[in-house]
Amino acid sequence: MTQQSYNVAVVGATGAVGEKMLETLDNKNFPIKELHLLSSKRSAGKEMEFKGETYVVQEATPESFEGIDIALFSAGGSVSKKLAPEAVKKGAVVVDNTSAYRMDPEVPLVVPEVNESDIQTHNGIIANPNCSTIQMVASLKPIQDEFGLSRVIVSTYQAVSGAGTEAVEELRTQSQAFLDGEDLHAELLPVSGDKHHYPIAFNALPQIDTFEDNDYTFEEMKMINETKKIMHDNEIKVSATCVRLPFFTSHAESVYVEVDKTDVTTDELKQVIGQADGVELEDDPANQVYPTPLASAGRSEVFVGRIRKDLDVENGYHLWVVSDNLLKGAAWNSVQIAESLIKNNWL
């Protein structure tokens, strides 16, 4: 029996996440019949390799989705808002990696290790959560299941690749300028299109995405709202402080949690986290074992370490959560959703 294969479109193929989508589809041997690489008009015509073949990137239009089974979108919210409904009309199922539909009550927001079954409620679009949310909820799910979860306070340590390939280039250029004793030119970060830009090289910027009226950034509100939606619990108290840092790959998170169950030992917590799908325990302080962004880059798992009990608050625990923001935080989670659509006949 031949395995069924599918016509797949990648929208935003030339971007930082798009490239990782192709790598992941290749590495995971996704059953592709035809692959269509789509982009903005500006990037159309570019050639990209996939499994040894050369593909010419086409401009994404409503007609691009004719005959497509699965469309992986990662070209910005405005592109998704315009083209995802067109793709659905043509019969494709869209996995959208932008914030366009994440909080839409009609659209499931999915991290397969946490809420895979939500996928089957889709009406053509499934949203991929924000990168910093995905890795956090993957580490929180086993805690919620086993001990109950009432509170989360997270401070993030986020890589520049989350802001796209131009931000990666800005960090590289500024870092070299700094080492050469030259002036730093900031033209992009913290937020492309915002009023002011600040150097990221050898610095820390406590702003990711634009500010909301409540003085939280949109990134912080994404972590707060998406966590509640994915974990199916609007009562969990969640707060977030999101910080952009001068490294290229992987987000790290200092996460404080309070659980419902009393007298949970850190050994129990470690055991539960260590057994969770997609999560790897790296926690041995005596031997200086803990996750770091550099060591986690290029890997699909969510790594958790520094697990310890709060010294004052019964039921309070601290974790350090690290994952490749372009893989589990974006491309790999999207491809996982696509795999689940096929495996469960939910297309």
Next chain:
Amino acid sequence: MTQQSYNVAVVGATGAVGEKMLETLDNKNFPIKELHLLSSKRSAGKEMEFKGETYVVQEATPESFEGIDIALFSAGGSVSKKLAPEAVKKGAVVVDNTSAYRMDPEVPLVVPEVNESDIQTHNGIIANPNCSTIQMVASLKPIQDEFGLSRVIVSTYQAVSGAGTEAVEELRTQSQAFLDGEDLHAELLPVSGDKHHYPIAFNALPQIDTFEDNDYTFEEMKMINETKKIMHDNEIKVSATCVRLPFFTSHAESVYVEVDKTDVTTDELKQVIGQADGVELEDDPANQVYPTPLASAGRSEVFVGRIRKDLDVENGYHLWVVSDNLLKGAAWNSVQIAESLIKNNWL
């Protein structure tokens, strides 16, 4: 009337903090009669400039403190343990910037903006707190005074200069190697003398100082214990996660606090923090105004921004606190203590 002047010794003059001590004594026009620069045997003989004059660094011995009024120690805990009592015997008052005496109940641990009057209880030694503690308690003191403070959860973003000049060189060398596509050699960080070393360039290391038996690092326990001692309240719940990051100067801190008073507005909080001694409010999200490590380097103040109310917890607030770890975090706080000794006749 001539202002009185004093014989001052700087122990560890050639280190990262020692150099900042000299800069600060100069900038603040500290009333120096004779300046003695002391170091380990290894660095003795080195020449250093102060106010246009050249000084030859001498090896620190018990005899070095003959006739010294004020000795500023910053040459590591073992040097302080050995020589601070000798300096006191010779009649000097020691301001010690190591962890050697900080938790000694006989030794005041002082941030002048917070607990200046503790200085007068000294028996010859006054301890300068850990850098990451100093800037945090400076920002918390006005909150404690005005609203009562019951809880603190901090995640730090700490510069490599806190680990000394060799760590600064390691970040510089590794950063250049990374940009050149070469392998990174880690020989020092996270902790000189610990078993394993990891690259800091374009990375984040969730270990500062060695691990204690409770799986917290010594740096984390310093923040927890010192905060309670300086703020004179063992009932404040404090927890800390300390992270070393790839920048040279200034520590940043994501601080969550709970206050006793109900219905405090963020405007009230901003007003109280903005009026506090040694603290500068930089908080205007609409105009992207918030403190960053690069912008705070070389300045003596503690900068506070991103002040906002927790979205779930009544009495919960979030702050972002940044300060130059070598100035307010070390040299400037030590010199402030010395100034207070003189001004208040507490020598």
